Amino acid sequence: MIDEFAKDILHGRLRRDREALLWKLDGLSEYDARQPLTATGTNLLGLVKHVATVEARYFGEVFHRPSPEPLCRWQDHDGSDQWATEDETREQIIAFYRRTWEHSDATINELPLDAPGHVPWWPEPSPNTNLFAVMVHVLGESIRHAGHADILRESVDGRTGVRSENEQPIDEEARAAHRAKIEKAARSAVPVTA
16 A cells, blocks of 8 residues: 555656646747756756656666667767757657656556666666666656756746746846845855955
8 A cells, every 4th residue: 555655656746847847948939948058058958858868768678668769778878868959849859758758657557666677777786676766766867857947947037936827927126136135145154365
């Protein structure tokens, strides 16, 4: 009984965070969805593509249920899952993510939490695992990248939140005052050198 409860909770959180990540693309221009926003090129559409690939691998290959989507071999990973080429459309990447959800959800629904899996890219302490550990791992990855997306989206147009129905109007004046207060505290904390 506790296994099904735990599985339902983890699966529900994963579903929620999938939707939150996609919401970060809502209303953005093609450029804004793709533009590199960090020194390493991190961008919103690339995060969606990356999380889709991560999910496809973990809920596919790890349990001998290969993704129906073409994926490069994990040994040949070159970072191409972290950005969208000019030939890939936003719609294609979102559709890939949604198809991956279906495949992942089938794995989660059909296997018990203690179903054995093998993650060859996990060298230590052992690449052998189970569905519970993979669900926790993928949920952690999804949350981590959704957090990245929160910050990136805020830097593009100031929008924050998990979903549109929770979004509040942006009060630019209040934000500026709050930021100024934090900036003042940061500068005051720096010791004065002689």
